[in-house]
Amino acid sequence: MTSASTGGTSITANPAAEAALKAELQPPIRKFRPDRSKRSLPVKIAIGFGLVAFSVLFIYPFIWLISASFKPRGEVFDNKLIPDTFTWENYIRVWQEAPLALWILNTLIVTVLAAVSVTVSSAMVAWGFSYFRFKGRSALFGVVLATMMLPGAVTMVPVFLIWNSLGQVGTLTPLWAANLFGSAFYIFLLRQFFLGLPRSLFEAARVDGANNWAIFSKIAVPLCKPAIIVTLIFEFQASWTNLMAPLIYLRDSETFTIPRGLKALLDQFGFGGNLNWEIVVTASVITTLPMIILFFVAQRHFVEGIATTGVKG
Structure with missing residues (x-):
């Protein structure tokens, strides 16, 4: 080994260290990508x-x-x-034949509450599985994922009996309140994003005096914004088009959501009814447009959330 003096500082020439330094200074190797212009x-x-x-x-x-x-x-x-x-008569008659505005309002209430509650609860659970280290964490996370294997028909009757005992059958509560406990799919999705964040950020924040909630809400959530938006969009769409739950829990037309209301219109004007199909298709157009508008408004965030797998630079 040899040593050299630079500015009064002795530097030991280590071949391994020199090789590592050269590797760091070299520009990154770019992967070969076919030139689409040559097609x-x-x-x-x-x-x-x-x-x-x-x-x-x-x-x-x-x-x-x-x-x-x-x-x-x-x-x-x-x-x-x-x-x-x-x-244009169909777009006038449809509002006269059915309380479409009330159904849209009910659906908005359910979808907003369902999307916000499942996003917040799933993000908190996913953060716990990704950040904290505790005994049995992997086994417990496996149990959470295993719940995705259960078909909805298996838990349909027990869940109905629970809501019936609470006196909530016939209200909008069963359509969104279950989301307060999170969703296994969204927990998995958000956990993968949280795991991609460098832990050094959280350790630095803890040194500065930030508690667990501040680290989660002010650092982790903003960095995982694309995944949060994807979760909101997925759940909003799922709640907006959900027909099974309203068929089970709703009894009065004043509490109908859009899918349940369309089913009522189909029974009244479609098969077995008056065969006024123009009313059914017009109501379908009106209730489909909000989802199309939502997708175009949030398209950039949606694509970014699907494509992002690491930390945003």
């Missing part, structure tokens, strides 16, 4: 044609639904995207 014209045309074909395949049912909502009763099922007889 041949036929390949680009084929890809574009496939994307357009699949887009039309998925969009066509909704376009047909919108078209049918502007048709009179006798032309609903003529499969023409441009109506022969264009009318």
Whole structure:
């Protein structure tokens, strides 16, 4: 071994240390990625044609639904995207035939409460599994994940008996209150994001005097914002379109949510009813639009939450 003096400081020349230093100073090796600009014209045309074909395949049912909502009763099922007889009457009658505004309000209450409660509770449980070290943590987390294996039909009757004993059957409470205890899927999703955060951030905050709640709410949650937004969107969509729970717990039309109300409209105007299908399809368009608007508004956060696997820079 040799030593050299630089500015009065003695530095020992260690081959292993020098090799490690050179490795750190070298620029990172970039992975090979194919240049998309070099694709041949036929390949680009084929890809574009496939994307357009699949887009039309998925969009066509909704376009047909919108078209049918502007048709009179006798032309609903003529499969023409441009109506022969264009009318706005269906959008006036649907509000007169059913308390659609009340159903939308009930659904908003349920979806907001369900989405917020399950996001907060799942994030807290996921943070506990990712940050704290305790005996049996992995086994307990495995039990939480195992609950995803239980079909909803298995717990349907016991859960109904619990809410019935509490006198909540016929109210909106059973549609969202169970989310106060979190969801195994969202706990798993959020835990993976929390595990991707560097623990040194939390240790530094603890040295500065931050408690567990401050570390969770002011550091961990903001860094996992994409995952939080994805959880909110998933649960909002699931609660907005949930039909099974309203069918079980709701009795009065004044407490109906949108899916339960559409079922009532289908019974009244669809099969076995008056066959006024224009009312059913118009109500379907009105109740579907909020989900489409929500997706376009939150699309950037949604894609970011799905794609993000590490710490945001």
